[in-house]
Amino acid sequence: MASMRITARRGRWQALFVILCLFKLSSVTGQARYSVPEEQAEGSFVGNIARDLGLDVARLISGKARIITKGSRQYVDLNRDKGTLVIKERIDREELCGKTTPCSFSFEVILENPIQLYRVTVEVTDINDNSPSFPKDEINLKIVESAALGTRFTLVSADDPDVGVNDIQKYNLKPSDNFKLEVQSQPNGGTFIEMVLQNPLDREKVETHTLVLIASDGGEPHRSGTVRIHITVLDANDNAPVCSQPVYKADVKENSPEGTVVTTVSANDPDKGVNGEVTYSVPHISKDAKQLFEVNVKTGEIKVAGKLDFEKSKTYQLNVQASDHGGFSDTCKVIIQIMDENDNLPTIQLMSFSNSIAEDSPPGTTIAVLNVDDEDSDGNGVVKCSINSDVPFKIE
The missing domain is CATH 2.60.40.60 (Cadherins)
Structure with a gap:
């Protein structure tokens, strides 16, 4: 015992x-x-x-x-x-x-x-193993001949997966007889490109213009990408669309299903008939955002189109362009904040x-x-x- x-x-x-x-x-x-x-x-x-x-x-x-x-x-x-x-x-x-x-x-x-x-x-x-590339090879614009000097036209920016000096460093527009280029840096690291009218257009003299937008990186060796801009000069359209507000801000939960309405942008055009009809688009959008959001061409309603993930990106910015059929447009920023959900074990x-x-x-x-x-x-x-x-x- x-x-x-x-x-x-x-x-x-x-x-x-x-x-x-x-x-x-x-x-x-x-x-x-x-x-x-x-x-x-x-x-x-x-x-x-x-x-x-x-x-x-x-x-x-x-x-x-x-x-x-x-x-x-x-x-x-x-x-x-x-x-x-x-x-x-x-x-x-x-x-x-x-x-x-x-x-x-x-x-x-x-x-x-x-x-x-x-x-x-x-x-x-x-x-530097990637070249700048534009989403499309060509851009087609219709611009009324009576467009005022200083009128701005939003252009799509290029994308380069590289970073630092190997990323895109500059844009050039050739020729620059009627238009000049202005590039603005965005808070999210992207660029906002506009073509500004600096000399008047005359449809009776020149009905079409062709320009080339060049994006160049700073790596060695230098790499570049191009997009051709075809401009058709139209007869007069007196007014351009004006966005109801320059910046829209919206919050959306990361587990929101496809079809969830994020926000709606709107613009007004005083013109009558076809020149007063406004359509909405996002001419420059990142590959990730393009898979996650869609804008209704006629109503300006922005909806969730894919699976959001707060852990991948907390904020998205869409530059929504409101255009009429006469070639005028205005751009408003839509800042979308993704709200985190406890969706991971x-x-x-x-x-x-x-x-x-x-x-x-x-x-x-x-x-x-x-x-x-x-x-x-x-x-x-x-x-x-x-x-x-x-x-x-x-x-x-």
């Missing part, structure tokens, strides 16, 4: 000792940061991870060092025998980050016996786990490494971790 009490007591102490080992989860032991250009060939050198973390190659091998990534893509591979990181698969900066800069991805290097965790961040720098990833430990392991020994993530933003993305209250384990 006494022997049974001693055995039970020893079992309780062993259980308590194992529990104490869980009280402290080790944090990241060290960090390393590297920078590589995009589009590097497979096997290209990234960095000497062993040297930069102060580890021996033998430790990498004995600790079964391996890379833990958050997603399904692993762009970098670990060469244990050499203690180096190399490119595992092609990295396209535009695919990875879009217009976000600086662009980087992170992963962990984990070793066992004992468990050590290192954070590695790799910045991907841009190369926290995810738990077990990165390492010791299912058995020695009975003489000291308190604070790391038993498991977990990665917990929630794609939501702000308060909706805050995650609290806990375990059962009836067991003496602790998570840090």
Whole structure:
């Protein structure tokens, strides 16, 4: 009977000792940061991870060092025998980050016996591998011959997936006999391009004009894209549409279904008949926004046309153009704010786990490494971790 009490007591102490080992989860032991250009060939050198973390190659091998990534893509591979990181698969900066800069991805290097965790961040720098491009090859405008000097005509801007100096740096309009070009930077990083009439048109002398709009980047070598502008000069139309307000602001929840009305823009044209009929369009719109919003040509009503995601973009700006059939137009800005919804579940990833430990392991020994993530933003993305209250384990 006494022997049974001693055995039970020893079992309780062993259980308590194992529990104490869980009280402290080790944090990241060290960090390393590297920078590589995009589009590097497979096997290209990234960095000497062993040297930069102060580890021996033998430790990498004995600790079964391996890379833990958050997603399904692993762009970098670990060469244990050499203690180096190399490119595992092609990295396209535009695919990875879009217009976000600086662009980087992170992963962990984990070793066992004992468990050590290192954070590695790799910045991907841009190369000039994309040319500016316009949504269309041609733009057709109809402009009344009586248009006043200074009349503005909105032009579609080009798109270049590259960033920084490799992005679009300037626009040129050729020839510039009757029109000059004005380019304005937008708060969201885009550009608003207008062609301004600086010399009067005369339909009886010249009925059509052809111009070329050129977008150029600043990379090496320089890349450019063009769009041809065909102008048909019409007889007089006395009035241009005027938007009811220059800026519209609207909020929409990210889980709003397709067809949800965001807002409605309107413009007035004092002209009668066909010259007073106003139509609405968005001549320049990003690829992402084009898939998410649509404008009714006749009513100016803007609706949700795709799946919104607050985590991808919080704000969109649409430059809605109100045009009459005489060639006049006015542009109003529509700023759409996406409201976050708690639509993502926290995810738990077990990165390492010791299912058995020695009975003489000291308190604070790391038993498991977990990665917990929630794609939501702000308060909706805050995650609290806990375990059962009836067991003496602790998570840090």
